[in-house]
Amino acid sequence: MSTLILALAAGAVIGLALGALGGGGSVLAVPAMIYLLGFTPVAATTASLVIVAVTSVTAMCAHARDGNVRWRTGLLFAAAGIGPAMLGGALAGRVPPAVLTAAFSVVAAVAALRMLRSRPPADTPAPVRPGRAAAAGAGLGAVTGVLGVGGGFLAVPALVSVLGLRMRNAVGTSLLVITVNSLAALTMRAGTADGLDWAVLGPFAGAAILGAWDGKRLAAKVSGHTLQWIFGLVLLAVAAVMLIDAAM
Secondary structure (H helix, E strand, C coil): CCHHHHHHHHHHHHHHHHHHHCCCHHHHHHHHHHHHCCCCHHHHHHHHHHHHHHHHHHHHHHHHHCCCCCHHHHHHHHHHHHHHHHHHHHHHCCCCHHHHHHHHHHHHHHHHHHHHHCCCCCCCCCCCCHHHHHHHHHHHHHHHHHHCCCCHHHHHHHHHHHCCCCHHHHHHHHHHHHHHHHHHHHHCCHHHCCCCCHHHHHHHHHHHHHHHHHHHHHHHHCCHHHHHHHHHHHHHHHHHHHHHHHHC
16 A cells, blocks of 8 residues: 555544544554654654644634634643643653653553543533643643644543543643644754655645544534543554554
């Protein structure tokens, strides 16, 4: 199978995840870049930030039209995470590839387990707690910078289980967090973008954007609790594969 076809297929799946689940795009993009397209771990994490940033903007606009973006909560998360994301992005190039892969898999597994164990939030939206939102946002920013993920696969569990947002609001709000965190991390990774294959990234990103619109429609038809379980199971499977690879 040609590289272009693989890039288009992977991009469509990642866009679908972002549009439907508000995260999971980057946690799927990094393995796709490494195992399907032959990118190094450092190049894969940088490329995933580019793809996830542009796809998240598209998906966020669709969710915002339906009123599913909690702007105050999202901006608190994003503002608190900018500094840690930039610092993590500056340090990422110094981390050995095997360590990056192992750390990525562990963080994904923790987020998956928390998502699977958390109870569905109440129908009444919880009030925003600035302190908790800022603390969670700072942690997400650091993870974004170092591991090259947008933070949505951690933001969604945090928004649901820590701040009590309903799943659909968590999905829409996480896309705002992903966009800001990804752009902040990319500013510190400019030196790692020189060797990226833009002939592959372009089609990849285009397919992801189209997939995000389909994901948004899927999210409107599936219950929040079902989305939460799908999200957790996908993350757990990806984490297991990458942890096995890092140990070999």
